[in-house]
Amino acid sequence: xxxxxxxxxxxxxxxxxxxxxxxxxxxxxxxxxxxxxxxxxxxxxxxxxxxxxxxxxxxxxxxxxxxxxxxxxxxxxxxxxxxxxxxxxxxxxxxxxxxxxxxxxxxxxxxxxxxxxxxxxxxxxxxxxxxxxxxxxxxxxxxxxxxxxxxxxxxxxxxxxxxxxxxxxxxxxxxxxxxxxxxxxxxxxxxxxxxxxxxxxxxxxxxxxxxxxxxxxxxxxxxxxxxxxxxxxxxxxxxxxxxxxxxxxxxxxxxxxxxxxxxxxxxxxxxxxxxxxxxxxxxxxxxxxxxxxxxxxxxxxxxxxxxxxxxxxxxxxxxxxxxxxxxxxxxxxxxxxxxxxxxxxxxxxxxxxxxxxxxxxxxxxxxxxxxxxxxxxxxxxxxxxxxxxxxxxxxxxxxxxxxxxxxxxxxxxxxxxxxxxxxxxxxxxxxxxxxxxxxxxxxxxxxxxxxxxxx
Amino acid sequence: xxxxxxxxxxxxxxxxxxxxxxxxxxxxxxxxxxxxxxxxxxxxxxxxxxxxxxxxxxxxxxxxxxxxxxxxxxxxxxxxxxxxxxxxxxxxxxxxxxxxxxxxxxxxxxxxxxxxxxxxxxxxxxxxxxxxxxxxxxxxxxxxxxxxxxxxxxxxxxxxxxxxxxxxxxxxxxxxxxxxxxxxxxxxxxxxxxxxxxxxxxxxxxxxxxxxxxxxxxxxxxxxxxxxxxxxxxxxxxxxxxxxxxxxxxxxxxxxxxxxxxxxxxxxxxxxxxxxxxxxxxxxxxxxxxxxxxxxxxxxxxxxxxxxxxxxxxxxxxxxxxxxxxxxxxxxxxxxxxxxxxxxxxxxxxxxxxxxxxxxxxxxxxxxxxxxxxxxxxxxxxxxxxxxxxxxxxxxxxxxxxxxxxxxxxxxxxxxxxxxxxxxxxxxxxxxxxxxxxxxxxxxxxxxxxxxxxx
Numbered sequence: 005x006x007x008x009x010x011x012x013x014x015x016x017x018x019x020x021x022x023x024x025x026x027x028x029x030x031x032x033x034x035x036x037x038x039x040x041x042x043x044x045x046x047x048x049x050x051x052x053x054x055x056x057x058x059x060x061x062x063x064x065x066x067x068x069x070x071x072x073x074x075x076x077x078x079x080x081x082x083x084x085x086x087x088x089x090x091x092x093x094x095x096x097x098x099x100x101x102x103x104x105x106x107x108x109x110x111x112x113x114x115x116x117x118x119x120x121x122x123x124x125x126x127x128x129x130x131x132x133x134x135x136x137x138x139x140x141x142x143x144x145x146x147x148x149x150x151x152x153x154x155x156x157x158x159x160x161x162x163x164x165x166x167x168x169x170x171x172x173x174x175x176x177x178x179x180x181x182x183x184x185x186x187x188x189x190x191x192x193x194x195x196x197x198x199x200x201x202x203x204x205x206x207x208x209x210x211x212x213x214x215x216x217x218x219x220x221x222x223x224x225x226x227x228x229x230x231x232x233x234x235x236x237x238x239x240x241x242x243x244x245x246x247x248x249x250x251x252x253x254x255x256x257x258x259x260x261x262x263x264x265x266x267x268x269x270x271x272x273x274x275x276x277x278x279x280x281x282x283x284x285x286x287x288x289x290x291x292x293x294x295x296x297x298x299x300x301x302x303x304x305x306x307x308x309x310x311x312x313x314x315x316x317x318x319x320x321x322x323x324x325x326x327x328x329x330x331x332x333x334x335x336x337x338x339x340x341x342x343x344x345x346x347x348x349x350x351x352x353x354x355x356x357x358x359x360x361x362x363x364x365x366x367x368x369x370x371x372x373x374x375x376x377x378x379x380x381x382x383x384x385x386x387x388x389x390x391x392x393x394x395x396x397x398x399x400x401x402x403x404x405x406x407x408x409x410x411x412x413x414x415x416x417x418x419x420x421x422x423x424x425x426x427x428x429x430x431x432x433x434x435x436x437x438x439x440x441x442x443x444x445x446x447x448x449x450x451x452x453x454x455x456x457x458x459x
Numbered sequence: 460x461x462x463x464x465x466x467x468x469x470x471x472x473x474x475x476x477x478x479x480x481x482x483x484x485x486x487x488x489x490x491x492x493x494x495x496x497x498x499x500x501x502x503x504x505x506x507x508x509x510x511x512x513x514x515x516x517x518x519x520x521x522x523x524x525x526x527x528x529x530x531x532x533x534x535x536x537x538x539x540x541x542x543x544x545x546x547x548x549x550x551x552x553x554x555x556x557x558x559x560x561x562x563x564x565x566x567x568x569x570x571x572x573x574x575x576x577x578x579x580x581x582x583x584x585x586x587x588x589x590x591x592x593x594x595x596x597x598x599x600x601x602x603x604x605x606x607x608x609x610x611x612x613x614x615x616x617x618x619x620x621x622x623x624x625x626x627x628x629x630x631x632x633x634x635x636x637x638x639x640x641x642x643x644x645x646x647x648x649x650x651x652x653x654x655x656x657x658x659x660x661x662x663x664x665x666x667x668x669x670x671x672x673x674x675x676x677x678x679x680x681x682x683x684x685x686x687x688x689x690x691x692x693x694x695x696x697x698x699x700x701x702x703x704x705x706x707x708x709x710x711x712x713x714x715x716x717x718x719x720x721x722x723x724x725x726x727x728x729x730x731x732x733x734x735x736x737x738x739x740x741x742x743x744x745x746x747x748x749x750x751x752x753x754x755x756x757x758x759x760x761x762x763x764x765x766x767x768x769x770x771x772x773x774x775x776x777x778x779x780x781x782x783x784x785x786x787x788x789x790x791x792x793x794x795x796x797x798x799x800x801x802x803x804x805x806x807x808x809x810x811x812x813x814x815x816x817x818x819x820x821x822x823x824x825x826x827x828x829x830x831x832x833x834x835x836x837x838x839x840x841x842x843x844x845x846x847x848x849x850x851x852x853x854x855x856x857x858x859x860x861x862x863x864x865x866x867x868x869x870x871x872x873x874x875x876x877x878x879x880x881x882x883x884x885x886x887x888x889x890x891x892x893x894x895x896x897x898x899x900x901x902x903x904x905x906x907x908x909x910x911x912x913x914x
Contacts, residue, residue: 200623
């Protein structure tokens with residue numbers, strides 16, 4: 005090897021790299037680059053066909069990639085970044101298995117992220133998401149590069165001059181972020197701090213060192229809640245080495261919260277929440293998504309039908325009992341929905357914590373008793389008025405009371421149970437509440453009627 | 460009158476005013492002040508007992524009140540503003556009828572609003588709401604005085620000096636508002652505009668003249684949607700004369716949207732949405748609020764019970780039919796909820812406009828047909844499996860198909876109907892959908908069964 009010239013080595017690496025990439029042996033390509041000098045990697049990448057340049061670059065470890073990137077000529081850096089947008093490059097990455105991608109791709113260096121994000125529109129950013137390597141619905145996906153960052157040792161005068169020269173950032177400056185030489189986030193200040201300071205003071209002396217930040221892999225809902233909690237207008241996003249790579253602004257958070265809320269509401273309404281816009285979705289897809297929950301309902305109704313079939317004798321003798329089954333089922337369903345709506349919304353907005361479960365279930369049980377007492381009493385009169393049969397009226401009233409208590413307890417308890425099991429309360433609660441209320445409700449009703457009627 | 464000294468006149472006005480206020484004759488007190496000189500009103504007010512000073516001041520017309528306020532000694536201005544917080548003053552105003560209050564109280568002058576808001580915490584602002592005269596849930600109630608305003612003719616150097624001197628405003632400056640001598644909003648600029656401008660330029664020459672603003676009486680949800688639409692971090696609030704009186708910031712908007720969303724979700728869940736925190740509400744109040752919707756359900760169920768009672772003969776002959784009533788009711792209710800959830804959420808987020816109604820109802824009808832076809836087919840097999848009666852199975856399947864179509868059409872159409880009638884779709888739709896689906900569903904079911912069974 006020592007006798008080879010530098011040129012030979014670069015050619016050799018480039019040829020091997022090209023062969024491995026064409027064979028889609030990304031593992032091999034990644035391994036090949038490890039012992040090679042940074043300068044040689046850079047030269048080898050420059051010599052590759054365009055479609056594989058970006059892939060080879062993404063295979064580098066994070067430390068290597070920043071060094072290689074710095075080594076490249078600015079015009080080559082530019083070409084490389086443009087490759088991230090190329091359709092054929094996207095397809096190569098798209099065809100890797102997600103596992104492979106996660107194993108092969110390190111995070112991008114902060115400098116590259118910034119350069120890349122500045123070139124991409126939000127739509128393009130979404131399209132290049134695979135190459136960026138950030139998971140969907142994370143801070144990495146929603147951050148923007150439109151922030152101002154300064155170094156600690158600048159004086160106020162120098163800082164103002166630098167801000168004036170950075171005319172490409174958007175008009176509204178939320179905060180100014182302070183980074184050290186390794187681009188690590190060290191502080192934050194407002195434009196007002198800058199204006200109020202003396203010209204010869206340094207940024208480091210007036211900045212706030214306690215900065216609240218999120219990571220590139222923080223879930224977007226968590227990002228939104230953090231911004232909301234602190235009343236921020238923007239929050240910095242850092243990578244695994246604390247390097248500033250972007251910011252998330254409050255206007256994006258508003259859209260995220262609206263989208264998450266729609267998902268919550270859809271789930272409560274028995275709709276599968278998709279990321280897509282419903283009004284642009286094919287109607288067959290809409291029906292397919294909705295039918296899932298309705299089939300679950302069908303299965304749980306087998307139990308209800310079985311209970312009724314089992315008790316056919318009493319219904320045959322006193323057909324009047326049938327007239328009140330819809331009322332009992334409707335009321336049970338609604339009382340259950342009222343309790344679960346309060347608990348699920350409370351869990352989602354974090355107004356309710358899991359450790360409060362017992363307290364809240366007790367509250368709901370009492371509310372159910374009160375509701376049941378009011379409704380049950382009225383219903384006895386109402387049912388007697390409709391059917392002039394006091395035994396049936398009593399059976400309906402007593403059953404309604406029991407169903408109200410049952411529904412409010414299961415409506416409040418099941419969301420906590422599902423949350424504790426790591427399941428989504430909004431998605432899981434409705435089928436189980438419906439089953440509990442329908443099956444147990446009808447069972448209670450027919451047995452109470454049996455006792456009162458002496459059958 | 461001419462022979463009286465100024466002192467006598469002031470004493471007379473003050474005495475009469477005091478008598479009228481003690482008699483709670485606010486109308487009379489207001490009328491008394493009209494022909495009196497501003498300086499005399501000021502002196503009369505100063506002479507009143509403290510508890511009535513603020514009331515007398517609030518009875519002045521807007522033009523008078525600003526003149527009277529300017530005439531008062533700064534220490535008296537201060538005392539007057541402090542009176543707004545006094546419990547006994549609050550009680551006097553609280554005891555006026557809302558009509559009276561609206562008729563007697565003009566808007567407060569912009570200057571007084573600013574002074575007042577600066578002294579009040581958000582909690583106190585809420586407590587003094589009656590005296591402020593802004594309706595609940597309007598921009599006037601949620602605005603804050605923590606904004607920076609400058610005059611057009613200032614140079615950049617002067618402006619920066621003025622900003623440095625206003626150290627009492629909060630740290631984050633969103634925008635700088637520009638007002639004329641009458642405090643009317645004329646422009647807006649960012650701190651960045653200020654930093655980028657040449658020192659000798661004037662504010663008027665660099666500001667943006669197209670300012671989006673809201674009025675003190677704009678509904679808070681409308682304020683939130685405006686901020687969200689324009690991606691603002693704050694929006695100025697002006698009074699009826701275009702005078703700047705406050706700003707609403709995006710962090711308040713986040714809280715408002717969350718609160719409005721909770722109300723939407725509660726309504727969809729059949730809960731009356733109250734302003735209060737549910738978890739601090741008395742359980743009797745909780746039960747009372749929930750029971751309203753359940754009583755409506757009881758009334759609509761009378762129709763369902765009547766239909767069943769009317770058709771008792773068929774149920775008596777084929778008791779097996781009863782076993783499927785819960786399934787039909789549950790499915791109808793859920794298909795209706797799915798359609799209405801999508802439409803109501805869409806109307807609330809303005810993703811759906813009223814003129815799209817026909818298009819959307821048609822979409823939902825087709826979705827209902829698809830769902831009905833899938834479910835109906837499966838249900839025929841399922842019902843046959845459960846009861847081994849092909850006639851009953853067919854009746855269940857056909858009815859389920861009809862119910863799916865009925866539920867998706869009424870679920871999507873009723874929200875539009877209620878919106879068009881000026882009613883809240885979220886609150887009104889559920890009872891009517893339940894009724895339509897229950898009554899018509901059972902009617903369809905029993906009649907289809909009658910035909911198929913040849914009874």
